[in-house]
Amino acid sequence: MLLKKKKLGRAVVAAILSSCLLLSGCGGKTNPQPNSGATNDPNNAGNNGSTSNLEPYEINAYFLAPQCKDLPLVQEELNKLLKEKINATIKLNYFWWDSYYEKQQLAVSSGEKIDIMFSPSWWGFNDYVAKQAWLPLDDLLQQYGQDIIANIHPSYLKAPVVNGKLYAIPTAKDMYGTGGFIFNKALVEKYNFDINSITKPEDIEPWLEIIKQKEPDVIPFLSTKGDQQAYLVQDWHVNVGDVNVPVGYRKTDGDVKIINLLETDISQRIFKLSRSWYLKGYINKDVATLQDGTPIKKAGKVFAWTEQLKPGKAEELTAQYGYELVQADAWKGIEYYTTTPDLTNSQLVIPRTSKDPARAMMFINLLFKDKEIKNLLSWGIEGKHYKKVSENQIDFADGVNADNSGYYGIAQWAMGGNQFLDYLWISESPDKWQKMDEFNKIAKPMKILGWTYDSSNVKSEIAALATVGQNEVQPLSQGLVDYDTYYPKVKQSLEKAGIQRVIDDCQKSVDEFIKSQNK
Structure with a gap:
């Protein structure tokens, strides 16, 4: 996740x-x-x-x-x-x-x-x-x-x-993640959108315009407090801790340099894309306050949103929301890495x-x-919430559906344990776990796999930066402000909060880890 x-x-x-x-x-x-x-x-x-x-x-x-x-x-x-x-x-x-x-x-x-x-x-x-x-x-x-x-x-x-x-x-579970899109399958088929043609996030913009014009009751792109920023940059760089503290590093085969993630080319690109989509009316107007998009997704009133993808993600969400969804990576032709946060x-x-x-x-x-x-934690009680249709696949119990089930919508990946023990929903591929195993072998491990940042030396700075992130950075992610005119003020707040001290302390920790691995 x-x-x-x-x-x-x-x-x-x-x-x-x-x-x-x-x-x-x-x-x-x-x-x-x-x-x-x-x-x-x-x-x-x-x-x-x-x-x-x-x-x-x-x-x-x-x-x-x-x-x-x-x-x-x-x-x-x-x-x-x-x-x-x-x-x-x-x-x-x-x-x-x-x-x-x-x-x-x-x-x-x-x-x-x-x-x-x-x-x-x-x-x-x-x-x-x-x-x-x-x-x-x-x-x-x-x-x-x-x-x-x-x-x-x-x-x-x-x-x-x-x-x-x-x-x-x-x-x-999955050992790395790719940022990408989840689409309402019925709308993809209705307008004959080719999700396999996507090579970059900007490619879906013509589709969002079509949905806006022809499906007035549907949100073209659903964002909960600007969550697309995290998903659409995750193939490129890594945050070292609290998501509100913009300190991290680029994914690479080489040496790791700790940086301010808000200033990378890819971050700026997605900030500006979010701003464009918001101004064009593709993103929901309550993006700044919407914390849980589940009810909207379950109602089928949205065309697209972002997720961390893996084999069978769309099928998992199909089971969760009760209608068919499809998925597509946001980027094509890039190198994948396994990192500690994965x-x-x-x-x-x-x-x-x-x-x-x-x-x-x-x-x-x-x-x-x-x-x-x-599976009791993941799916509820057999015969009441679900029934088996084969040894390892399940469907709703008789008389039960997504709307009336008393135990439904659980994020199985967040329940801990071995997700490979979970039953598969009837909409999922029977060989999902085999595909997941193959998927896990694609990514390259980064040089600092296993390194975790101990922020105890900069606790006050981390807290101050998190406050800046929550109060001042989120409008950038949500598309509410223009990056070029707004970010200089944010940068001043970050510098005052001590971002350089955190970067330096984090870099020291990385260098010491690499040195210890080379002994």
């Missing part, structure tokens, strides 16, 4: 978070042993072994997922399985794009007892690590995560390592406030082995 470099990045409230972490004792050590002195044998607990020596425990978990009316029913079914396997129950907290970031920030800063959290690289993961909000997981992984180790590419477990310690368990854009962490980190790791471990648990 940044990449899912996502919508909604926010400024980290550094002072509040830091003080609350100190008040809640987050800087101290946490005992990795599960309650009741459970065995250290990873094959005993969480792997269908004995749970007789484990006391009952409720796991409090935060996921990026939509509110679903049948969530209590899914949770009840999940608890039946977890009681048997690891003598635990779970409280599922689901928050969607419009609220997850803030809910996470509040929960962590308040010192709430939390055992598992979705914490991708593009939503301040590094900053939370710098504030010691997340536990290091190396020992827990070795003791209670053997199914994780067995079912994930080793590169994943090198990616969320900061200062030699592992702080997250990534989702096993491997950390969907991952689960264990906060320091957890009262039983070992049990939390046992649950994450199950997501890499237990197909029943994984």
